[in-house]
Amino acid sequence: MELLIRGGTVVDPAAGRTFQSDILVKDGRVAALEKKITARGARVLDAAGKLVVPGLIDMHVHLREPGQEHKETVASGTLAAVHGGFTAVAAMPNTDPVADTPGVIRYVLEKAREAGRARVYPVGALTVGSRGRELTEMGALRAAGAVAFSDDGRPVADAHVMRRALEYARMLGVPVISHCEEPALAVGVMHEGLVSTRLGLKGTPAAAEDVAVARDLILAEMTGCHLHVAHVTTAGAVRLIREAKARGVRVTAETTPHHFTLTDRAVVGFNTNAKVNPPLRTDADVAAVREGLADGTIDVIATDHAPHAAHEKEVEFDLAPFGLVGLETAVGLVFTELVAGGVLDLVAAVAKLSTNPARVLGLSAGVIEPGAVADLTVIDPAAAWTVDRGELVGKSKNTPFHGYRLKGLPHATIIGGEVHLVARGPTES
Ligand SMILES: NC(=O)N[C@@H](CC(=O)O)C(=O)O
Numbered sequence: 001m002e003l004l005i006r007g008g009t010v011v012d013p014a015a016g017r018t019f020q021s022d023i024l025v026k027d028g029r030v031a032a033l034e035k036k037i038t039a040r041g042a043r044v045l046d047a048a049g050k051l052v053v054p055g056l057i058d059m060h061v062h063l064r065e066p067g068q069e070h071k072e073t074v075a076s077g078t079l080a081a082v083h084g085g086f087t088a089v090a091a092m093p094n095t096d097p098v099a100d101t102p103g104v105i106r107y108v109l110e111k112a113r114e115a116g117r118a119r120v121y122p123v124g125a126l127t128v129g130s131r132g133r134e135l136t137e138m139g140a141l142r143a144a145g146a147v148a149f150s151d152d153g154r155p156v157a158d159a160h161v162m163r164r165a166l167e168y169a170r171m172l173g174v175p176v177i178s179h180c181e182e183p184a185l186a187v188g189v190m191h192e193g194l195v196s197t198r199l200g201l202k203g204t205p206a207a208a209e210d211v212a213v214a215r216d217l218i219l220a221e222m223t224g225c226h227l228h229v230a231h232v233t234t235a236g237a238v239r240l241i242r243e244a245k246a247r248g249v250r251v252t253a254e255t256t257p258h259h260f261t262l263t264d265r266a267v268v269g270f271n272t273n274a275k276v277n278p279p280l281r282t283d284a285d286v287a288a289v290r291e292g293l294a295d296g297t298i299d300v301i302a303t304d305h306a307p308h309a310a311h312e313k314e315v316e317f318d319l320a321p322f323g324l325v326g327l328e329t330a331v332g333l334v335f336t337e338l339v340a341g342g343v344l345d346l347v348a349a350v351a352k353l354s355t356n357p358a359r360v361l362g363l364s365a366g367v368i369e370p371g372a373v374a375d376l377t378v379i380d381p382a383a384a385w386t387v388d389r390g391e392l393v394g395k396s397k398n399t400p401f402h403g404y405r406l407k408g409l410p411h412a413t414i415i416g417g418e419v420h421l422v423a424r425g426p427t428e429s
């Protein structure tokens with residue numbers, strides 16, 4: 001069956017432009033892009049007043065399967081992805097067991113196939129059990145489908161292990177995604193600063209991230225491996241990455257909607273949904289992260305979707321797990337905070353949500369052109385809505401954005417030519 005997406009504004013970061021166009025989808029691929037297309041018998045998706053963009057790719061999510069299915073599963077997480085406008089996600093390996101064997105990688109891929117929702121690209125563990133000692137059989141993980149390597153959830157404490165990991169990843173032609181926190185400094189439950197002092201909570205200084213980023217940049221330069229820095233949160237990290245890029249180091253970086261929107265003040269009231277690693281920082285850090293997004297230092301926006309069950313979060317602040325959900329609020333936050341906020345234009349925003357993560361992971365995606373796989377997201381930039389944790393479709397509801405008023409909502413998520421979502425419930429426009 002053919003699908004005609006009619007009357008939308010196409011945002012094409014690969015060509016660096018936006019233009020009015022109909023799009024004809026046939027056999028799961030983009031068949032034509034023309035101002036006016038007539039296709040008798042085709043199913044029509046009215047995109048008037050909406051943006052049609054290459055399918056969004058979230059390169060940092062925790063799907064929790066295998067092992068922690070009470071928090072999320074591949075099926076529930078990819079449903080949340082589709083609701084958030086994402087056609088693909090990269091799944092971090094800190095499951096139980098850790099994705100440190102080809103069997104776990106294949107298991108996740110099989111679950112994704114069964115679910116039939118967003119595409120899932122598994123990330124393989126760098127070290128056995130992500131314990132930071134022996135490297136995994138990286139070649140075998142790659143052959144099973146891993147698109148990158150990471151011990152996310154934990155830093156790789158040993159610089160020698162990191163060096164070897166980068167050398168192997170380089171041979172395999174895939175990036176290492178680094179969770180940059182120096183463990184000797186990252187001992188707190190929130191950012192170390194005025195707010196942590198006032199609340200009497202133990203803090204982790206910005207230096208914990210800066211030190212780890214500096215080390216990994218030096219090792220990336222030494223090994224020539226592509227380093228991707230996960231969840232950048234500090235002014236220092238942005239500055240170090242900017243300088244390294246200028247020197248020609250193979251580094252890319254991501255930040256998250258919570259880190260470009262919230263500060264450590266979100267923790268006031270001991271809000272465990274604002275407890276996350278790396279922690280929410282200061283106004284100056286948020287400003288630096290936004291500058292990094294604007295000038296291209298930060299290539300990617302990823303959610304670090306980290307579901308935790310209510311009973312796990314509803315405990316004393318010190319005891320709550322780190323992490324918050326992000327798949328279903330990302331588009332709204334990017335459009336409200338960054339596009340309406342004047343930080344990014346439409347093309348740059350879509351690049352950071354699609355074209356750039358595709359490039360980082362080496363996926364042939366993130367483009368809209370005849371012949372390309374029809375992974376497309378239709379966004380209603382004018383839809384105003386209020387985040388309601390009760391309306392999230394993912395299994396866990398640990399969002400710090402409950403009650404936020406946002407403008408910008410995914411209208412349809414199209415994967416391989418199949419329409420997976422046409423707008424959610426009532427929105428106030
Ligand atoms: N970000 C978090 O606070 N938590 C993540 C792990 C991680 O991304 O480091 C998780 O898996 O819960």
Ligand SMILES: [Zn+2]
Nearest residue numbers: 152153179230
């Ligand atoms: Zn992490």
Ligand SMILES: [Zn+2]
Nearest residue numbers: 092152153304
């Ligand atoms: Zn993570």
